[in-house]
Amino acid sequence: MKLNPLATSTIASILLFGGLGQLAINAQPAQAIKATQATTVAAKPTSLIASGNFVKAEKATTGKAKIVNINGKRYLKFNQAFITGNGPDVKVILHKNTSVPANIKEGNYITLAEIKKFKGEQMYMIPDSVNLDNYKSVGIWCEEFNATFGYASLQNA
Numbered sequence: 001m002k003l004n005p006l007a008t009s010t011i012a013s014i015l016l017f018g019g020l021g022q023l024a025i026n027a028q029p030a031q032a033i034k035a036t037q038a039t040t041v042a043a044k045p046t047s048l049i050a051s052g053n054f055v056k057a058e059k060a061t062t063g064k065a066k067i068v069n070i071n072g073k074r075y076l077k078f079n080q081a082f083i084t085g086n087g088p089d090v091k092v093i094l095h096k097n098t099s100v101p102a103n104i105k106e107g108n109y110i111t112l113a114e115i116k117k118f119k120g121e122q123m124y125m126i127p128d129s130v131n132l133d134n135y136k137s138v139g140i141w142c143e144e145f146n147a148t149f150g151y152a153s154l155q156n157a
Helices: 005-036
Strands: 046-056 064-070 073-078 090-095 109-114 122-126 137-142 147-153
Touching: 046 137, 109 122
Parallel strands: none
Antiparallel strands: 046 064, 046 147, 064 073, 073 122, 090 109, 090 137, 137 147
């Protein structure tokens, strides 16, 4: 089928300019919406489960420990004021008693992790499998010498 050159150029013009016209018409509202749209950032829902203040056992230990729930995950947090003594093989533990004795026994505690630092704010994830009702305190414990540096008795929120 042969098209008239005038018809061909008319069809091409409609397609070309019609498409550009549509693009120009659609561009304005999109820019207006973009300029007035507010961006919202979802806040992390945090709830306090338990907390306590550190006390000295064998080494000066101060600061506050909190167990918090952040977006469905539980964490042990130490505040900025946390300080404990240095030592080898130091662990962060949850203990079954409200106070952590100088020499702890197997079965009375679980180890969360090696301590990240001896001073300042830090956070440790608590596995979902841990039943917090079984643990009454947080301890800073040197496994090599079975020495408790300090602990915080946990009070439910």
